[in-house]
Amino acid sequence: MTEVNEAPEGASRGGDVAGAGAEPLLKLRGIDKHFGPVQALYGVNLDLPAGQVTGLCGDNGAGKSVLTRCIAGAHQPDHGQIYFEGKPVHVRSTRDASALGIETVYQDLALADNLDIVQNMFLGREQLRYGLLDEDSMELKAAETLSTLRVTTVRSIRQPVASLSGGQRQSVAVAKAVMWNSKLVLLDEPTAALGVVQTRSVLDLINRLRDHGLAVMVISHNLNDVFEVADRIAVLYLGRMVAEGPAADFDRQSVVEYMTTGTANGRPYESAAAANGKG
Amino acid sequence: MTADPGETPAGTAGAGTADLTLDATVAAADVPPELTAQSLRQYLGASWLRIRSGNSGVLPVVLAIVIVAVVFEIITPEHAFLRPSNLVYIFGLSTVYMVLAIAETVVLLLAEVDLSVGAVALIGGVIAFKLVQQPGPNWPWWAAMLAALAICGAIGAFQGALTSLLRIPSFVVTLAGFLLFSGILVVILGGADSTVSLNTSDPNQNTIYDMVQGLISPVIGWIVLAVVVVAVGASQWLRVASRRRRGLVAPPLGLIATRIVILAIVGAAVVIVCSVNRGSSLKSVTGIPWVIPIVLVVLGAWTLVLQRTRYGRYIYAIGGNPEAARRAGVSLPRIRIVAFALCSATAALGGILLGSFFYGQYSTNTADPGQLVLYTVAAAVIGGVSLFGGRGKAIHGVLGGLLIGGIAYGVSLLSLGSLSTPLQYILPGGVLLAAVLIDVLSRRGGSPAGV
Numbered sequence: 194m195t196e197v198n199e200a201p202e203g204a205s206r207g208g209d210v211a212g213a214g215a216e217p218l219l220k221l222r223g224i225d226k227h228f229g230p231v232q233a234l235y236g237v238n239l240d241l242p243a244g245q246v247t248g249l250c251g252d253n254g255a256g257k258s259v260l261t262r263c264i265a266g267a268h269q270p271d272h273g274q275i276y277f278e279g280k281p282v283h284v285r286s287t288r289d290a291s292a293l294g295i296e297t298v299y300q301d302l303a304l305a306d307n308l309d310i311v312q313n314m315f316l317g318r319e320q321l322r323y324g325l326l327d328e329d330s331m332e333l334k335a336a337e338t339l340s341t342l343r344v345t346t347v348r349s350i351r352q353p354v355a356s357l358s359g360g361q362r363q364s365v366a367v368a369k370a371v372m373w374n375s376k377l378v379l380l381d382e383p384t385a386a387l388g389v390v391q392t393r394s395v396l397d398l399i400n401r402l403r404d405h406g407l408a409v410m411v412i413s414h415n416l417n418d419v420f421e422v423a424d425r426i427a428v429l430y431l432g433r434m435v436a437e438g439p440a441a442d443f444d445r446q447s448v449v450e451y452m453t454t455g456t457a458n459g460r461p462y463e464s465a466a467a468a469n470g471k472g
Numbered sequence: 473m474t475a476d477p478g479e480t481p482a483g484t485a486g487a488g489t490a491d492l493t494l495d496a497t498v499a500a501a502d503v504p505p506e507l508t509a510q511s512l513r514q515y516l517g518a519s520w521l522r523i524r525s526g527n528s529g530v531l532p533v534v535l536a537i538v539i540v541a542v543v544f545e546i547i548t549p550e551h552a553f554l555r556p557s558n559l560v561y562i563f564g565l566s567t568v569y570m571v572l573a574i575a576e577t578v579v580l581l582l583a584e585v586d587l588s589v590g591a592v593a594l595i596g597g598v599i600a601f602k603l604v605q606q607p608g609p610n611w612p613w614w615a616a617m618l619a620a621l622a623i624c625g626a627i628g629a630f631q632g633a634l635t636s637l638l639r640i641p642s643f644v645v646t647l648a649g650f651l652l653f654s655g656i657l658v659v660i661l662g663g664a665d666s667t668v669s670l671n672t673s674d675p676n677q678n679t680i681y682d683m684v685q686g687l688i689s690p691v692i693g694w695i696v697l698a699v700v701v702v703a704v705g706a707s708q709w710l711r712v713a714s715r716r717r718r719g720l721v722a723p724p725l726g727l728i729a730t731r732i733v734i735l736a737i738v739g740a741a742v743v744i745v746c747s748v749n750r751g752s753s754l755k756s757v758t759g760i761p762w763v764i765p766i767v768l769v770v771l772g773a774w775t776l777v778l779q780r781t782r783y784g785r786y787i788y789a790i791g792g793n794p795e796a797a798r799r800a801g802v803s804l805p806r807i808r809i810v811a812f813a814l815c816s817a818t819a820a821l822g823g824i825l826l827g828s829f830f831y832g833q834y835s836t837n838t839a840d841p842g843q844l845v846l847y848t849v850a851a852a853v854i855g856g857v858s859l860f861g862g863r864g865k866a867i868h869g870v871l872g873g874l875l876i877g878g879i880a881y882g883v884s885l886l887s888l889g890s891l892s893t894p895l896q897y898i899l900p901g902g903v904l905l906a907a908v909l910i911d912v913l914s915r916r917g918g919s920p921a922g923v
């Protein structure tokens with residue numbers, strides 16, 4: 194159960210984007226979401242292929258967190274369809290999402306400070322033996338997952354999460370998400386509160402998830418981080434997906450323009466492949 | 473990018489290795505010593521570091537118990553405080569606070585509070601006493617007790633539902649409950665000056681009377697103690713062996729042995745104190761009150777529920793971070809309602825013990841729900857249960873209850889006349905304030921992640 198997926202063949206960094214015939218793991222088509230009078234998402238389309246990291250960019254309030262929660266089952270979209278492994282699915286709760294293999298690392302992490310690393314990683318999915326908590330088995334599995342992800346520097350996986358540094362907490366939250374045979378991991382601002390070294394370690398961790406063949410979506414304000422790990426980039430502007438394509442199509446300048454105006458050089462996004470085809 | 477103050481530049485691990493060496497001193501203080509210590513010596517060192525940083529577990533309350541015992545022994549007339557007869561009396565009185573404090577601990581762990589425990593406990597006690605009356609309902613003692621626990625459990629569930637479904641602060645709901653049930657208590661007692669008492673010549677009623685007043689002979693006490701020590705020792709030993717076998721870090725055997733020895737010494741001290749003749753030369757009184765094993769069973773049951781079951785784990789999770797628990801699929805209202813119900817049912821047992829402690833008699837004089845709830849919350853917090861939720865164990869309620877019982881009885885021994893009653897409030901109040909200060913300060917100092 195706990196083993197992180199083995200890397201499938203051909204899961205390559207920056208490989209030819211989903212377009213090349215392969216069905217993306219997760220496909221969003223025409224997702225609308227509003228809260229009362231506030232329309233947060235307008236007909237959003239997005240592809241999240243396996244073995245690739247998709248960076249989701251957007252200004253504050255663009256709808257990145259809402260989109261994440263729609264995929265994670267915490268919100269229900271008003272309109273639109275989610276396809277998982279090619280099949281239309283309804284994700285009505287976080288339980289539904291977990292059952293599909295979708296796990297989320299939220300912006301605020303949501304770890305219980307008073308519980309230790311093992312207890313946090315198994316929260317809500319404790320293993321029992323004779324009706325009582327099977328601490329030793331859970332500890333072994335947690336240790337195994339952490340070492341697969343090479344999160345090795347905590348003193349003891351029995352220490353309370355309160356005693357961890359920000360980067361270690363983030364690593365625990367990620368490890369918690371990938372321990373359950375997950376296929377898609379959504380990370381909302383995983384480096385927002387971290388220093389340089391800790392950010393580095395989280396980015397390494399994201400790279401390792403890709404190497405294990407998972408589909409990853411990373412939300413970040415920091416374009417350095419996005420360009421560092423993302424194979425694909427998607428930009429939300431006021432609830433609309435204004436650009437989505439291989440990272441090679443973008444540079445910092447254009448991403449910032451999409452984020453702030455919805456266009457670059459005054460023109461809407463067109464994938465480089467499509468543009469070449471026309472030219 | 474924001475700089476992280478908790479970060480050390482030392483954490484430059486080799487490429488591809490996630491994070492990071494902790495800031496050694498801060499972090500070490502937050503890690504339970506048995507996790508890292510490989511020898512008794514290291515354990516003591518790590519423990520000392522933790523105590524200095526405010527993460528001290530049961531140590532402050534144990535220290536406070538010792539200080540209270542020594543001080544009262546010195547200042548009571550004829551140095552009577554530590555006489556076996558007084559100690560046994562204190563055990564009896566304290567067990568009431570112990571059981572109530574364990575009940576309160578469950579609710580405090582959720583970062584809620586139950587101010588109605590005192591009133592509800594007394595209602596439970598009076599219900600049980602009324603149901604065994606003869607002439608009257610004449611129920612068997614166990615049926616009367618179960619009925620009391622069930623009725624109080626329902627009261628708790630109702631209060632829990634109000635706080636968790638309507639999100640009214642538990643402080644307000646249970647304050648209203650305290651007033652409401654204090655009034656109802658007088659009604660079911662049968663008026664302002666009424667009493668209800670047990671007839672000890674009826675074996676059925678005498679069973680309840682004996683819960684605190686009844687004695688186990690010292691010989692049986694020694695046998696029970698031996699069985700308990702061997703059982704605890706064997707289970708700890710097996711646990712360490714099993715963890716070693718599976719390649720997990722286990723506490724050093726020296727530490728386990730030390731703990732077992734301490735348990736045996738404390739147990740033997742209790743049995744010895746209870747074995748001394750505390751009657752007169754004409755009629756000797758020796759033996760261990762039944763209530764001591766009863767409290768140990770309550771302690772064991774709650775420790776099992778809180779530490780070893782999924783339900784207990786969710787109580788801690790909700791107290792630590794309700795949002796994390798919710799996202800993990802935990803039903804917060806269900807856990808909270810059940811916790812309030814179990815708290816009130818456990819309190820009802822405390823109320824029955826209280827009536828038994830007062831020689832099987834309940835009156836509006838012995839039953840002061842206000843003082844009882846103050847002592848209960850004080851006992852839990854003094855024992856080391858955090859008011860902010862998520863931190864504390866059943867054993868903390870037991871130790872806090874002993875401390876409060878010791879103070880309450882010590883003050884009454886001081887023959888201070890009119891000063892005695894105010895001191896019954898002032899002393900526990902002062903100790904409670906000190907305990908809350910420790911709680912707040914350790915929370916502030918003990919969290920390097922800054923959350």
Ligand SMILES: Nc1ncnc2c1ncn2[C@@H]1O[C@H](COP(=O)(O)OP(=O)(O)O)[C@@H](O)[C@H]1O
Pocket residue numbers: 228231232233251252253254255256257258259260
């Ligand atoms: N639960 C909610 N209720 C009402 N409005 C919301 C809710 N969540 C988000 N919004 C609104 O939706 C928009 C997008 O928010 P969000 O996805 O959090 O932005 P960000 O891209 O910064 O993560 C904002 O205008 C926000 O106010």
Ligand SMILES: [Mg+2]
Pocket residue numbers: 257258300381
């Ligand atoms: Mg956001």
